[in-house]
Amino acid sequence: MKLSILDLAPISPESTIADSFHSSVRLAQLAERSGYERVWYAEHHNMSTIASSATSLLIGHVAHHTEHIRLGSGGVMLPNHSPLVIAEQFGTLKELFGDRIDLGLGRAPGTDMNTLRALRRDPSAADSFPHDVLELQAYLAGESRIAGVRAIPGDGTKVPLYILGSSLFGAKLAAQLGLPYAFASHFAPAALHDAVATYRSEFRPSAQLAEPYVIxxxxxxxxxxxxxxxxxxxxxxxxxxxxxxxxxxxxxxxxxxxxxxxxxxxxxxxxxxxxxxxxxxxxxxxxxxxxxxxxxxxxxxxxxxxxxxxxxxxxxxxxxxxxxxxx
Structure with a gap:
């Protein structure tokens, strides 16, 4: 059985944000020694108990203090960002740390409506999530969908993508694109079985993945x-x-x-x-x-x-x- 860890970089009572980051390093080092498959970090904003908002920076920090365990996002909330910027960030991580980096993608804001506005995000940005995933995937494959624009770093690094979700939407998208699917049953349990069944039944093989893969x-x-x-x-x-x-x-x-x-x-x-x-x-x-x-x-x-x-x-x-x- 493959086991991994989702680390929200929690800010414990009477501790600091710096303490949280030191704790994340210790947790990843223990996970590496103990045989876990990967450690992922989730993008959240404006939450006083969670310190993983700058997800790619935290991944890089932990990667500097570990040797071989896979590290990644669980996930980056893609509608909060330009696909080009995320391709550059995770392309940088891939160039620095090699084939240890995962890029899990979600379409929720990871925050409340006021913070969503502070992120300069249009509430309708989630509607373009499938297009944004394809744009990001193309940058990482060295096949930009926008003429004359390349992700440097990122171009051709083929950082593996994962679709995250808690509903049938993500399951259908992951199946259509032939990507691994991670279901957030640790906090959104209701649709787990329906989503996994949908993903497995509708899965189409891709260059990244020949068979369905569920986390x-x-x-x-x-x-x-x-x-x-x-x-x-x-x-x-x-x-x-x-x-x-x-x-x-x-x-x-x-x-x-x-x-x-x-x-x-x-x-x-x-x-x-x-x-x-x-x-x-x-x-x-x-x-x-x-x-x-x-x-x-x-x-x-x-x-x-x-x-x-x-x-x-x-x-x-x-x-x-x-x-x-x-x-």
């Missing part, structure tokens, strides 16, 4: 005892509810206020985003992941380790790798 997201909270794992889950749920419902407010919530929020329908919806989460000791987590990979028809799982503190998150990564015999 499914899944949460993980692995610990040395069941009690510790469930304590970490409760902590992660409370942290997530507070982060969503108190987003970008001037003050943090008290424990009593979070207790009240946890009883609301909004909290129930937020917690359901973690529906596919393996919680427990290594053996329990490994069994869950094997079953999930089978039912999701996934060729690879990308794990989002939910513990809030770095030491607990790294322990979860290590326990999972040992239980799944990755190394």
């Amino acid at each position: 499914a997201g899944v949460g993980v909270i692995a610990a040395d005892t069941p009690e510790e794992a469930h304590r970490l889950r409760t902590e992660a749920e409370r942290h997530r509810v507070a982060a969503f419902l108190n987003r970008n407010k001037d003050r943090s919530l008290s424990e009593a206020e979070i207790d009240m929020l946890m009883q609301t329908p909004q909290a129930e919806q937020i917690i359901d985003m973690m529906r596919y989460t393996a919680v427990g000791t290594g053996e329990v987590v490994a069994d869950y992941l094997r079953h999930f990979a089978t039912t999701a028809q996934a060729d690879e799982l990308i794990t989002a380790h939910h513990p809030i503190r770095e030491e607990d998150r790294l322990r979860s990564v290590h326990v999972t790798a040992q239980a799944c015999a990755l190394a």
Whole structure:
């Protein structure tokens, strides 16, 4: 079973953004030693608990401190950017670090509507996502669709593309273009099975990929005892509810206020985003992941380790790798 990691570069309570970047390096180094396939970083904006907004810069930073593990975006929100600029950024990464770089692409803004406007993005930009993917792919293949324009660096580097999604739209596009498909079931579980079935049934081979390839997201909270794992889950749920419902407010919530929020329908919806989460000791987590990979028809799982503190998150990564015999 291939396992990878999605690192959101979380900013833990009472830590700094610089601490988050140091933590991402340590996590990637542990993943490399432990036998994980890749580590991806997701583009988010205006979120006080996530530091991965400048995704390509973070990939480059981590690549400098690792040796062979694949690194990439999970994903770059392409409608926020010019395809030419992304081709240049990831072409630069490919030239610097060789065949270790992945380029996962999404069409959501990765933020709220006010921040979308601050990004100078037209809300209708998502409509051009398929065209933008083709334009980007052509730059990387050295076959520009715009006369006289080349991505330098980027031209001819053939950085592999992945389509990310949480609906049938991304599944159909990935199938049509013959690209690997990564489904965001770690936070958007509802359409997982329909999307994967659609992708597999409609897949057309391409120069990049001969057979369909599915990566499914899944949460993980692995610990040395069941009690510790469930304590970490409760902590992660409370942290997530507070982060969503108190987003970008001037003050943090008290424990009593979070207790009240946890009883609301909004909290129930937020917690359901973690529906596919393996919680427990290594053996329990490994069994869950094997079953999930089978039912999701996934060729690879990308794990989002939910513990809030770095030491607990790294322990979860290590326990999972040992239980799944990755190394």
